[in-house]
Amino acid sequence: MEKDIFQVKRNLQTKEGNFNYYSLPELQSQGYKIDQLPFSIRILLENTLRNYDGFSITKENIETLLNWTPKGSDKDIPFKPARVLMQDFTGVPAVVDIAALRAEVARKGKDPDTINPLVPVDLIIDHSVQVDYFGTEESYSRNMDEEYKRNKERYQFLKWAQNSFDNFSVVPPGMGICHQINLEYLSKGVIERNGEVFPDSLVGTDSHTPMVNGIGVVAWGVGGIEAEAAILGQPLYFIMPEVIGLKLTGKLPLGSTATDLVLTIANLLRKFGVVGKFVEVFGPGLSNLSVPDRATIGNMSPEFGCTITYFPIDDKTLEYMRKSNRSETQINLVETYCKTNMLWRENEDKITYTSVLELDLSTIEPTVAGPKRPQDKILLKDFKNTFIDLLHTSFNRKYIHPEDRESESSITRFDNEGGDLPVPKAGQKPMNAEIEAKDKDGMKTVWITRGDEKFMLSDGAVAIAAITSCTNTSNPFVMIGAGLVARKAREHGIDVKPWVKTSLAPGSKVVTDYLEKADLMKDLEALDFHLVGYGCTSCIGNSGPLSPKISQAVDDYNLIVSSVLSGNRNFEARIHPQVKMNFLMSPMLVVAYAIAGRVDIDLTTEPISYDSNQEPVYLKDIWPTDDEINEILNRVLSPTDFAKNYDEIFDGNEIWRNLEVPTGKLYEWDKDSTYIKEIPFFHNLPIETEPLQDIENARALLVLGDSVTTDHISPAGAFSETSAAGKYLLSKGVKKENFNSYGSRRGNDEVMVRGTFANVRIKNKLAKKEGGFTSYLPTGEEMTVYDASVKYKETQTPLLVLAGKEYGSGSSRDWAAKGTFLLGIKAVLAESYERIHRSNLVGLGVLPLQYKEGDTAEKLGLTGKEIFSITGIETDIKPLKEIEITAKNENGSEIKFMVIARLDSLIEIEYYRNGGILQYVLRQFLEK
Incomplete structure (x- = not known):
């Protein structure tokens, strides 16, 4: 077979030798307008030219890219990453x-x-x-x-x-x-x-x-x-x-x-x-x-x-x-x-x-984003007023100025004569419940005594301040800037507040090297921003526990505390299940808000703190100039830092080097392991695929709203012993303190399927309670999503999920799709999908369906309590085919409507027909 079908393979002469390459200028000379293509499209074009094989990558694929138009197209593009x-x-x-x-x-x-x-x-x-x-x-x-x-x-x-x-x-x-x-x-x-x-x-x-x-x-x-x-x-x-x-x-x-x-x-x-x-x-x-x-x-x-x-x-x-x-x-x-x-x-x-x-x-002005979506931009100068508005609209609480919080009768507060915060007994209301009941809309404030410290914790307090995530720790300018904010704060004699959990978790060891060379680590450490690890930590939900007293106060008095972090994600319950407001910002502002200790403060006009002479210190007093940052950058950042750290990148510490591992090409599965378990997808897979079938008499397992993320769907973070996953681990003899996180147990499908749709903030319209609950139909009994799925499997009832816009946005978690499949969900019906999750559903053999333009569950009168039948799958399936759904409600009447099957290409149809992409690959291999 002629691989170079456009005859553009050429020789590139370099100082190090001669190499072959696929020439885009040669295509330009053939009359194609390569210079009008975006650079990213040119790279995709080169990829198809080089990987052409006449089967998985065809001449039509190359021509599609050669003839790229600004409006795009519905044609397939193949991509083979290096x-x-x-x-x-x-x-x-x-x-x-x-x-x-x-x-x-x-x-x-x-x-x-x-x-x-x-x-x-x-x-x-x-x-x-x-x-x-x-x-x-x-x-x-x-x-x-x-x-x-x-x-x-x-x-x-x-x-x-x-x-x-x-x-x-x-x-x-x-x-x-x-x-x-x-x-x-x-x-x-x-x-x-x-x-x-x-x-x-x-x-x-x-x-x-x-x-x-x-x-x-x-x-x-x-x-x-x-x-x-x-x-x-x-x-x-x-x-x-x-x-x-x-x-x-x-x-x-x-x-x-x-x-x-x-x-x-x-x-x-x-x-x-x-x-x-x-x-x-x-x-x-x-x-x-x-x-x-x-x-x-x-x-x-x-x-x-x-x-x-x-x-x-x-x-x-x-x-x-x-x-x-x-x-x-x-x-x-x-x-x-x-x-x-x-x-x-x-x-x-x-x-x-x-x-x-x-x-x-x-x-561009100083900016933060939150409290639960990265795109929700707030100018720093508007942050305080936005918080006050959010407190009222999202939590139905009236804002009270800090100076008035101790005297307001609407405030729940407790000092126990300087003693410890009491733990309410089972079934007992927290102390001062009578005061709380006078004005449920007021801000909550709790006095906490911890050792020799006594401080007031209110709604809006910063519970977590994390310099975290590769998003910003890869940027030396803002990291040096954070160190300088800390240095100037020390010079003014101000410190972080005692209730703030601080952490520094850079994305590479290069960061701590240049901070050490700049003599800024000691300043960050003086403000308790000590190195906690090189990893995602708070950004991925590994914030760790809050201080026991603070954790108890948040739970007992329903405090609305905040986190500030230099990350990229702040979805509900992601950073910490007890922290209801999460704000993204630069590492420099993370340090500033740790010093302020609360987000209900206008750092552009109000003092960030007071020095030992009770003189006000403002943000502008501790904010470095660009020249100060650049002078240090030019002095401390050098290739030798990168050389030193990356020369030993694969070595690991002594524990890693001494890990004993099995040998052999086949892994020896341990039936007692609660971490690593053979996935059931491929076990005794039939060589031939079975014909596609329509979905008959299905029930909705969940009815969800807009912007449901993979954080809501996929198990993430810590989980309790009362959850389905927790009960499973307890039954296997694992103690609560050894549960670890869902993320760490992604190699065990038994844990993960029990945690799918179990996010404590997910709102299923089929359940009265927030969290991973649903109603088992037709009885209406409320139970966990997992327990309901087991009951549905016993009656061989196929399941659906109904959702709104942007379904599956967020992290590209494969378990959001794997868990969906293992719960027995055959299809998801949404108004729109985030790209990766839709693809993942197809890759697991779950059918993504999309309402036609203008249709929604609400407009169609769907409650999720109907019995659904989906026809048009088993005959003449093609990309983006419209198929019919019949929903029969409780009184026997029917709602019929058309939806789009989001199988976007012929290859996706093959994946779906095979029950998933890996099943397709395995069958292809076995055929060969």
Whole structure:
């Protein structure tokens, strides 16, 4: 077969030798208008040219990209990434799946060693560290010790995989966050492999994979299911995207940061609507943004809803590569290839975009976002008034000025003559219930005594202040800025408030190195921002427990406390189940609000605190200038920091090096393990697929509203002994203190299926209680979602989920789809989907259905108590086919309506027909 069907393969001469490449200028000379294509589309085009095989990637696929139009199209685009990135929460179940594939191949009498990653895979253990200890020099080492105690079995499994699989590397715990390591070390910009040179590209099992768009790498987040398919050599298919141009002009003003910029962009692009689209950044303002600034923006692509936010390679890219210790050989290859092959940032005025949005960087003001969505932008100057409004509208509480809180009769307060906060007995109301009852709308305030300390905790108090997440810790400007805020606070004699749980969790060890060299670590530590670990921590929900007294006060008196963090996600119950308001902001503002201790304060006009002479100290007094930050940056940041840390990135600590792991190509499943269990998907899989069938007499398991995230669906964070998952672990002899988190137990389907839809904040319209409850129909008995699913399985009743807009937004958790499937849910009906979750549902054999434009459950009169039949699946199924649903309500009358089956391509139909993407891959392998 002729692989180079357009005859564009050429030779690239470099200082290091000659390489083959697929020439886009040659296509331009053939009459194709390559110079009018967005850079991101050019990279997809090169990918199809190079990977053409006439079967999985066809000439029509290439022509679709050659003829890209601004409105996009409904035609399939295949993509074969150069590599795959995984973090441990999604990595463990992915490796479980591949190990299970090997097990099934062996059962079928084939060679299990033939199941191996076909592209390089880097798995970085970064999601498991929890902030159990904080505020001391021992925090980091003690948290690491706890991490290994909790996760030894998981880590042994991953180390086995590293030894057993080809093309598979593992970065041990305590080294950094996958996206920051990807940015600082793994990403090459351009790859040379087997004599060919081509653009670096990847997919990652975390939705924040687009962080490396900032260094010119096309990459996006996929579910673990899609990633496994890519690992096993399957192209990923998606509909030809529209590309929105984001034109930047001007320069960030003094006092504004990249964090303020990205929160502004999140708001702007969410309002415009970029779900499922590409965003490409251009314009003169782009030259004023460093790669870390760009990466901050790329990181939050899933918060905008777009697939990628791409920054073409230019001089700023090469400058960052030098600073981060990339070799001159690599940098020369990047520059030569990109300039030769029309992938260098130039001639932007010729490019045609679907739409263009403009943003003047000089208009960016200090910004926060929250309390539960990253796109909900709040200007710093409006934060106090917004909080007061939220307190009233969301929690029905009247705001009371801090000076009046001790005297207001509406306040619940308790001092017990300076003693301890009492614990109400079972069934007993908290003390002062009578006072509380006088005015239920008033703000709550509780006096707490802890050792020699006595302080007042009110609604709006900052319970958690976390410098966390690769989003901002990868940006030296804001990290040095946070250190300087701490230094200036010390100079003014002010400190963080005693009720604030502080933490510093950078995305790589490079950060602590340059903070040490700048002599700023001691300032952060003086304000209790001690290093707690190198991992996602608070951003992923691993905030650890609040202080016992504070935790009790929050629960007993229903306090509305807040977290402030430099992360990218603040969905309900994500950061901590007891913290109801969560606000994203720069690391510099995190330090400031830890000092203020509350969010109901206007830091632009009110004192942040008072010094020992009772003189007011304002934010402007402790805020560093850009010149101060840049002077330190230029002095302390050097390639040697990157060299030192990344030369030992795969070594791990002594505990990792001494982990004993099994040998052999087949994993030895332990039937007593509560962490690692063979997934049931492939066990004795029939060689032939069964015919598709319509769904008859189904019941709704959940009826949900808009913006239901994968945090609501997928098990995440800690769980109680009264939950279905907790009861299961107790039955297996696991004590409550050893439950660990849902994320750590993603390798055990028994735990995870019980935690699906069990989020404490999920609101199911079929249940009276908030949380993972539903009504078993037709009796109406209320029970957990899991228990209801078991009863439905006993009667072989297929299940549905009804939902609103943006279903499945948020992190690309494969268990949101896996758990859905294992509960017996055959289809989801929503008004719209977030891209990754819809794809994941298809990858598990669950049918995503979408209401036709203008239809909703409410408009159609659906309550979720109907009996549903879905017809049109078993005959003539095709992409985006309209099929009919008949809903029979309790009085026997019927509601009939048409919906769209969101099987978007022929290959997705094949995945659905096979019961999932991995079942398809396994059958393809067995056929060969």
